[in-house]
Amino acid sequence: MNGIKSFLKTHALWLGLVAVIVPLLAHLGLQYRSLAELESTVPVARRAMMLQFLRVLNREITQHYRTNAEKVLNLEPVALAAGDYDVIVAHFSKYSFSGARRLFIGEAARSTGNSYASIRFFNPAKKRLETDSGSPDWRAAHAGAATWLAMALTDTVPKSPQLTVDERDPKHRLVVKPIIDDQSRVIGVAGMILDDWYFLNRLLPDTVAASLPKHFPDNAGEVIVSVIDRDESLIYANQQFEGKKYETGGPLPFIFTDWYLGARMKNWTEAEMARRTFVVNFSISILTSFVLLGGIILALRTASREIKLSRMKAEFVSNVSHELRTPLASIRVFGEFLKLGRVTDTSKTREYGEYIEAESRRLTQLINNILDFSKIESGQKTYRFEPEDLRPIVENTLKLLEVRLAANGFQVNFDPPDSPLPPAIIDREALTQAVINLLDNAVKYSGAAREITVRLRQSGKMILISVIDRGVGIERAEFDKIFEKFYRVSTGLVHNVKGSGLGLSIVKHVAEAHKGRVTVESAEGRGSSFTLHIPVAEIETVQDSPPPHNDAGALPRIHDRGLGA
Ligand code: ADP
Secondary structure (H helix, E strand, O other): OHHHHHHHHHOHHHHHHHHHHHHHHHHHHHHHHHHHHHHHHHHHHHHHHHHHHHHHHHHHHHHHHHHHHHHHOOOOHHHHHOOOHHHHHHHHHHOOOOOEEEEEEEEEEEEOOEEEEEEEEEEOOOOEEEOOOOOHHHHHHHHHHHHHHHHHHOOOOOOOOOOEEEEEEOOEEEEEEEEEOOOOOEEEEEEEEEOHHHHHHHHHHHHHHHHHHHHOOOOHHHEEEEEEOOOOOEEEEOOOOOOOOOOEEEEOOOOOOOOEEEEEEOOOOHHHHHHHHHHHHHHHHHHHHHHHHHHHHHHHHHHHHHHHHHHHHHHHHHHHHHHHHHHHHHHHHHHHHHHHOOOOOHHHHHHHHHHHHHHHHHHHHHHHHHHHHHHHHHOOOOOOOEEEOHHHHHHHHHHHHHHHHHHOOOEEEEEOOOOOOOOEEEOHHHHHHHHHHHHHHHHHOOOOOOEEEEEEEEEOOEEEEEEEEOOOOOOHHHOOHHHOOOOOOOOHHHHHOOOOOOHHHHHHHHHHHOOOEEEEEEEOOOEEEEEEEEEEOOOOOOOOOOOOOOOOOOOOOOEEOOOOO
């Protein structure tokens, strides 16, 4: 049970990631399947939509012609029987219909064994009926009316006296209606010759424009509606296009029945359209999944950092307690010796006194670091910058640590520049503390080595303070991390050295506050060199010093931290 618990705890982040990725992949898989399914059904659905649209279009066209023809051709049988053409003229004038090119009536009569049929055309300008004998219209009207007129001559009662369409001659398309008397006999016909131009240029465009947005609210502009004649020539299209004339369609049902009304999407066939929808939708799914995954990885990384940080904080507390306890114990022991008066030798007394002083300084240094760190963390750390010469500051710092360094057998070489340094704008206290931290580390991580060099140089517009030791060195992979708060290298020789993990993070903060940086060069087992780069004061007369020393010395690697020069 405990094993499972600890497994869950240590692998919580990975488990979290798996817990997100698995359902995400499952979701993507399902999405893929349903989109693929949709891809195969979309063309069918779209074709059905297109067919439905064409059906409605046909219905509206048919209705338009049928209703108007019914109205215009609905002549009173009495008027025809009485030969009252004025009533007929008045009727035609009242219901004139732009879909018709000409209106006419047909009559049949018998006299003395002969039967004859007469056709009269309505002249809207002169408001009268006229014969126009022998003209192509006259011949066409005769042919169209013939069946009904034959019935009129034989007094036949037709089964269904309806509108009939006669399109035998494509140039003379007729709609004809029998005129029936009160005994249901045919006594004549009323007819119209249709106007192709009106259909193709007025009625159809208007009907298409009105119904397209209703059926295709999102992509009405994508739909091409076309009419082709019996020779497959395009005689109407609602917009310019290339390629196939239609994807789906059929002949017009009522009139113009030899013409084919078709439709298609402008840029894609239905299959292409479905493919595109699939690709777009699936890409969006993949994209959102990646964004989601990115967000989750980011959150998990933050969580992992927080976990690491809290572990480091816990270690920090234990480390600091130890750091405090050790010097306090020595101070107490030496203090007791002195109090008991057992030490009579003055040189010993001084030695103990110096030891107590050095240990107290170390304690102060540690507490300063902790206080500084807390100020940095809460954003309350302030600096008092003044132009200063760095050399005396570094020298004084070395003096402060002299006793402790000597007590531990360290030999410190101070390597000053050949010529005086230009002033730098610095916070003396902060910079002193940074140098102390570097020296403190050099001592702590020197291993068996006992040699430390402090070098002061100018390089261009930077003053470089290097603290070089011949100690345990640092692995390259750790270069970045050692400047992080609480971070301590936990492997190798440094493992047993106590520390707070704050020293270098404060050094870095101080360097950056001075618009400088801190760099490290190190080789494992051969020592480390930490260098503070502090900009010289911006005074126009400042001259660059002679070429700088090569700080890298025998150490092979260099690594930069901070804001950069
Ligand atoms: P600490 O209190 O642990 O010394 P620092 O922030 O000063 O904290 O240093 C962080 C880590 O960097 C140390 O734990 C140590 O591993 C490494 N380090 C710092 N200075 C040196 C040095 N001069 N030589 C080798 N390792 C060093």
